[in-house]
Amino acid sequence: MSVAVATGLYGISFGALSVVAGVSVPQTMVLSLLLFSGGSQFALVGVVAAGGSPVAAVATSTLLGVRNTLYGAVVAPLLGVRGWRRLAAAQLTIDESTAVAVGQRERAATRAGFWVTGIGVFVLWNAFTLLGALAGDALGDPRSWGLDAAAGAAFLALVWPRLAARPAQVVAALAVAVTAALVPFVPAGLPVLAAAAVAIVVGVVATPRPGARPGAAA
């Protein structure tokens, strides 16, 4: 449940940031109800706020959502659901529900963990998005509340646990360099996509050497 509560509170930040980015309250709610993937939602709103193109906004959001496809492939055999329940399970397949589900030993606990976490996060995320969106309209200048800095911190917190491995650290360093180099010269949204393209190249091209150990000198 602590997972669901933390995510719900995070929803306030999203709702507020979204409306101050110029996304209406109904549009913000559609994002939380239908898109329902925190990182993708923050990314889409971030590109809109920066004046990026619709294509860049959709592409960034969608690329961030690709990991949910991999999560789905992991949890689907564990859940064993059909019909409309499968659609519901797909919509609830996110970082939190997947992490809780695969962390259980018993099949029954896996299923319960997935549904309780998924539904809990969904309900709280949407309730707090609405609260944040309504508050955002009343906040005035979001910068005086530090909401712009909150978005950067949220992305850092999302990536933090993924930075343990050496290849991830290398890609992170490349992403910083590519983004900083491109921001002054290309439209908003494109530096983020360029960083993703670099990661795809590294992922496809870099084949682990036989016998290479994690943490060995690079």
Next chain:
Amino acid sequence: MTAGVLWATVLVASVLSLGLKLAGHLVPEHWLATDRVQRTSTLVTVALLVSLVVVQTFADGQALVVDARVPALAVAALALALRAPFIVVVLLAAATAAGLRALGWG
């Protein structure tokens, strides 16, 4: 963006998001279980999030600037290193930036 374009952006992104999730539940697991697919997906997620950190912290339109967001991010990194929960990290960063701006900087 106009309201119409923004609606299209929101709806297309939402449909694609649900489509990606559903695809994971429908395709055979072994299609996605290869090392290369897993590794590339992980790296793409890292690159996107790190790039978004840089944009959210240093970009002001197309200019790179240093303002109250930078010390706020440093505070967030410190909090993460100390294993603070997600919401604490986000709130500390917001409070840092808000505090510095209240003092007239950044």
